[in-house]
Amino acid sequence: LTKKEEQGYYYGFSNEAIWPLCHVAYTRPRFSSSDWEQYVQVNGKFAEAVLAEVGTGPAVVFVQDYHLALLPRMLKDARSDLVVVQFWHIPWPNREVFRVCPWQEEILDGLLGNDLLAFHIQYHCNNFLDTIDRALEAKVDWEHFCVTRGGRKTCVRPYPISIDPELV
Numbered sequence: 645l646t647k648k649e650e651q652g653y654y655y656g657f658s659n660e661a662i663w664p665l666c667h668v669a670y671t672r673p674r675f676s677s678s679d680w681e682q683y684v685q686v687n688g689k690f691a692e693a694v695l696a697e698v699g700t701g702p703a704v705v706f707v708q709d710y711h712l713a714l715l716p717r718m719l720k721d722a723r724s725d726l727v728v729v730q731f732w733h734i735p736w737p738n739r740e741v742f743r744v745c746p747w748q749e750e751i752l753d754g755l756l757g758n759d760l761l762a763f764h765i766q767y768h769c770n771n772f773l774d775t776i777d778r779a780l781e782a783k784v785d786w787e788h789f790c791v792t793r794g795g796r797k798t799c800v801r802p803y804p805i806s807i808d809p810e811l812v
Contacts, residue, residue, distance in 0.1 A: 645686060652682025658711045661745070666710065666734045668741055675746050684714060687754070691718035698726065707758070709733045714750065717757030720796070729760045731803065736768040739775045752780055756793050762803040769800045 645653065656679030665673040690712055694705055707715050707730035716728045732755075742748060752775065755761055763769050769789060777784045782793035790799045 645689070649682050649686050649689075652676075652679040653686035654711065657683035662710045662713070662751075663734065665741065665745060666737050668735075668737050673744070680747055684750075687712055687714035687718060690715050691722065694719060695722055698723075703727070704729065706730070714754035715757075716761075717754040720757040724796075728758050729762070730755070730758045731762045732768075733764070733805075736763055736772045736775070738771050739778050742771075742775050743779065748775075748779060752776060753793075756780075756782070756791060756796070756798045758798050761798055761800050763800070764802065764804055766802045769802050772800055 656674075656676055660674040661676070661679065662673075663669070664671045694715070698705065702725065704727040705719060707728065709730075710732060712730070716730055719726050719728050736742075745751065755772075756776070761772070763772065773784050773786065773789065773791065776782055776791050780793065782791050784791050788799070789801060790797050792798075
């Protein structure tokens with residue numbers, strides 16, 4: 645990445661907008677159009693790199709974290725046969741908090757490119773599904789914790805990191 649891309653994508657949109665928004669931090673999220681443009685561009689660069697790496701064969705792509713919210717949709721739009729799984733390492737806020745993001749629909753659509761979207765705990769899964777239910781035209785299946793949009797299904801599950809769920 646160029647310094648400009650790194651600044652806008654990583655230090656800008658990822659860490660000045662998404663991180664405080666999702667943590668409901670006392671630091672107000674800063675939504676910059678130029679940072680958003682870098683975020684979109686860099687997610688596209690990651691998509692190009694992943695597609696070049698997987699070639700034409702079958703592949704499972706594991707996407708890590710909030711820095712790549714748009715990547716799953718970009719990959720699925722290019723190759724619907726890919727299996728795309730993402731772990732979102734930060735909390736997912738409630739709908740009222742998330743709706744202040746000017747690019748909420750794009751982020752949500754990007755995340756719905758996943759076959760499986762994972763969060764640390766069920767509460768974050770519930771917040772995500774509620775956000776989808778109230779923000780996008782999609783079918784939320786609360787019994788199975790899945791979303792169907794445009795004929796594609798995304799399952800949403802909790803996967804605690806470094807915690808043995810059997811001990812809790």
